[in-house]
Amino acid sequence: MEPTVTISKDLPLGDQIAASLGHDLLSGRYQPGEVLPTEMELVERFGVSRASVRSGLQTLTSRGIVERFVGMGTVARDFRDWNILDPMVTGLLADHANPHPDLVRSIFEFRYSAEPLIASLAARHARARDLVAMEDAVEGMARCGAMLGTEEADFTAHDVSFHVAVYRGTHNAIWTHLAHILRPAITLVVRRSNERTEELREALARHRALMEAIRLRDPAGAFDAALRIMQLTAVELGIDPLQGEKSDVSAMLKASFGAGSPEEEA
Numbered sequence: 001m002e003p004t005v006t007i008s009k010d011l012p013l014g015d016q017i018a019a020s021l022g023h024d025l026l027s028g029r030y031q032p033g034e035v036l037p038t039e040m041e042l043v044e045r046f047g048v049s050r051a052s053v054r055s056g057l058q059t060l061t062s063r064g065i066v067e068r069f070v071g072m073g074t075v076a077r078d079f080r081d082w083n084i085l086d087p088m089v090t091g092l093l094a095d096h097a098n099p100h101p102d103l104v105r106s107i108f109e110f111r112y113s114a115e116p117l118i119a120s121l122a123a124r125h126a127r128a129r130d131l132v133a134m135e136d137a138v139e140g141m142a143r144c145g146a147m148l149g150t151e152e153a154d155f156t157a158h159d160v161s162f163h164v165a166v167y168r169g170t171h172n173a174i175w176t177h178l179a180h181i182l183r184p185a186i187t188l189v190v191r192r193s194n195e196r197t198e199e200l201r202e203a204l205a206r207h208r209a210l211m212e213a214i215r216l217r218d219p220a221g222a223f224d225a226a227l228r229i230m231q232l233t234a235v236e237l238g239i240d241p242l243q244g245e246k247s248d249v250s251a252m253l254k255a256s257f258g259a260g261s262p263e264e265e266a
Contacts, residue, residue: 004045013048014055020046021060022092025076026099032078036066063089079103090184099188105239107185112230112241115163119210119226120219122169130169134211137162141207145200155200156191162207163190166226169214189233206232 007016021042024030037045042053057074060066063083066074079102082089093099093107122130140158163186167179206229213221234241 005047007046007048013046013052014059017042017046017048017053017056018059018088019092019095021056022065022089023096025065026092026096026103028100030076032076034076035072036074036076038073059088065089079106084185085178085181087181090181093184093188096188104189104237107189108230108233108237108239108241111186111189112227112234115166115230116223116226118170118175119166119214119222121172121175122166123214123217123219123222125171126169126214127171130165131211131215133165134162134169134214137165138204138207138211141200141204145204153191156187159190159203159207160187162211166210166214189237203229203232 005020007013021036030036036042039050039053039057042056043050046053057066057068061068061074063086064077064081065083067077068074079100084090093103126134137158141155141162144155144158160183164179164183167175167182170176206225210222210225210229213225231241
């Protein structure tokens with residue numbers, strides 16, 4: 001039987017099998033709790049040895065994407081169980097055009113909860129080079145928005161660079177490291193929102209407002225500006241960001257971290 005998926009013999013076979021199955025899981029082809037094809041079925045699909053199939057499945061297992069049971073087979077795990085910060089997983093996110101909606105929502109909810117706080121920290125700690133990086137990103141977004149025929153990917157790249165600069169502007173070791181790890185995940189949500197935006201001027205204006213709040217050392221203003229960016233993203237993605245107690249949580253975070261100036265803290 002001819003293989004149904006093309007595999008390059010010049011690249012590690014297990015990695016290619018893991019990537020192909022990972023894309024199937026991201027797109028919702030297999031739902032959490034669903035049993036994947038057997039090893040022999042995967043051997044036929046990919047046209048490789050059983051050892052290569054087992055290598056690919058082990059790659060997915062070690063990253064929490066699937067779980068293997070004796071006598072039952074390989075079972076897809078819930079997205080909440082995935083090692084979302086693993087480079088292989090974030091690489092899948094960046095490469096996949098239509099990931100599962102639940103995953104998009106999870107990434108958005110993380111950003112909605114975290115980025116206003118991150119922005120307020122950046123307003124306290126950002127340095128000149130951080131502001132330069134933000135300004136370069138915003139100006140890149142402006143150029144792309146003004147040029148007819150500009151690829152949306154170019155606008156998205158500048159948009160993502162802006163958010164990464166804000167993370168780094170906190171000068172917190174954890175947030176700075178997460179900016180690098182989460183870049184593909186941020187790219188995913190930004191790309192999806194930009195695809196649905198017919199007019200990008202409002203998005204650009206909100207990013208400028210956040211940059212100015214950080215430049216003015218205004219943590220509360222930065223918190224509000226970052227929240228307004230995420231609210232716009234929610235509209236573009238068709239997501240309700242205020243389910244449950246989210247609005248109360250945002251108010252609590254703002255009261256705890258967003259008010260006050262660096263001078264008052266000193």
